[in-house]
Amino acid sequence: MHKIGLIGAGRAAAHLGQALVALGEPLVALGGRDVERTAALARRWGVAPCTPVEVLARADWVLLAVRDEAIAPVCAALPWAPRHVAIHLSGASPLSVLDAARAAGAQVAGFHPLQLLADPEPTAAAARSALAGICIGIEGEGEVAGALAALARRLGAQPLTLDGAQRAAYHAGANAAASGLLAPLALASHLCAEALGLSPDEALRALMPLAHGALKAASERGLAGALSGPVARGDVPVLQAHAQALAARSQPNDAALYAALVEALLPLAAQTGRLDAAALARLRGWRRKPRLKAASRAARPRSA
Ligand SMILES: NC(=O)c1ccc[n+]([C@@H]2O[C@H](COP(=O)([O-])OP(=O)(O)OC[C@H]3O[C@@H](n4cnc5c(N)ncnc54)[C@H](OP(=O)(O)O)[C@@H]3O)[C@@H](O)[C@H]2O)c1
Incomplete structure (x- = not known):
């Protein structure tokens, strides 16, 4: 079974981490920038708090749960290897933000929960219910896409196949609905x-x-x-x-x-x-002005 690591300790990480632990999925490491918050979440989940570099040493599936604009720079600063799968959670970002991981031989994928994950510290029940019954957009190739779809199903969600060329339209739809x-x-x-x-x-x-x-x-x-x-x-x-x-x-x-x-x-x-x-x-034709009745038209003076 793949060992899962999380980088980032914000709202998406809090929900996914909590739900993965509640399901008994092999979450092995959490690496956030805020040391205290990372340690508190990791303690609650019984996983190792560490730096992002250490996450890559312990895990092979690495979920980059950082803000959209931070995905590419955070990814570029990490020591990827061919055994890794780099996965971002963004609806708007193309997989090219993970090019640094791809260049090192890792596989890349997207895993986007179609849900508002607003609570920074959800309980296990709240995290699971936030993800259960939702759809998760998945972009990736071959076995990775299949394995992520299976993970989505274990979370109680329905996987949707995401075509990279359609990402902007997909995300515009998601934004319009939210x-x-x-x-x-x-x-x-x-x-x-x-x-x-x-x-x-x-x-x-x-x-x-x-x-x-x-x-x-x-x-x-x-x-x-x-x-x-x-x-x-x-x-x-x-x-x-x-x-x-x-x-x-x-x-x-x-x-x-x-x-x-x-x-x-x-x-x-x-x-x-x-x-x-x-x-x-x-x-x-609702915007057209109402037509004048014949009688009032007849009463109008004619222009010369
Ligand atoms: N929340 C949602 O509703 C939702 C739903 C679907 C998908 N997503 C996706 O999930 C991802 C994370 O979003 P979020 O809502 O969890 O954001 P968030 O609550 O703002 O958390 C972002 C996390 O990224 C960390 N971070 C930001 N810049 C960093 C950097 N340069 N280096 C290292 N860590 C950095 C932050 O650390 P600090 O706390 O130290 O700043 C924080 O732990 C995004 O791609 C987002 O599109 C979110």
Whole structure:
């Protein structure tokens, strides 16, 4: 069985290390920059606290759990050998950040948990539940990719094959699903704060059950199944009233963001099957000004 070493003692290392130990995986060494924190984590896990160089002496699979921008310099400073597999945990970084290990004959791979790992000191139960049921993007060749996929499964996660050429698009998707959700929430809380005379935090608290409800519905019924509100109903006058209210505000970006959000929902409205072709056509033209009725057109004075 491969001996696993961890370099870095931050949030990702704390979760992976804790979960690996709880599963009885052969984690043999932890090498962090912060000596006290590294010693405390290593003591909890019953593994050896050491320097990154010593991690390579003890382990053959080496997880580089350092911040993205530190992966390449940390990797370049280590004495890799052909028996090693250098593995980074980044969603955004290409495998070329591990070129120094590759040049020394080591194999390289990526192992990216699609999860927010925020707690710097999770309990064993918290670490395992943070990783169980998630997906882990894996980039690597042959046996290494297979072995990492097996490790992901033992952690209770589902492995996904990552193609290096698609990494930026993959990571953009991951970012949109995480911090991207905060943009409409920021817009929503400011709009409701102004409308209700609340602080943005109070407004956010008032809106959170709606956001949780939408996410719950999406995970249970899919995106189209979770769609509700004026877009789902094809209610163009309500959308136009929203646009008017936003146009009257001083922040022009708010109106543009709201319009972009409505546009992004239009394909979902079509997928619901609840609107007929005419209603969908009206919905797609929601930004067009309402047409004047024939009577009022006739009453208009003709230009010379
Ligand atoms: N946290 C997440 O939600 C998450 C999820 C998926 C993947 N990841 C990936 O996991 C990796 C680690 O992220 P993280 O969230 O655990 O970051 P973090 O909590 O900020 O921890 C980063 C660790 O890297 C160490 N480090 C930074 N620069 C270093 C250097 N030059 N030399 C040696 N050690 C250095 C830090 O040491 P100091 O404490 O001394 O600065 C710290 O132990 C990243 O590639 C990230 O993309 C994170």
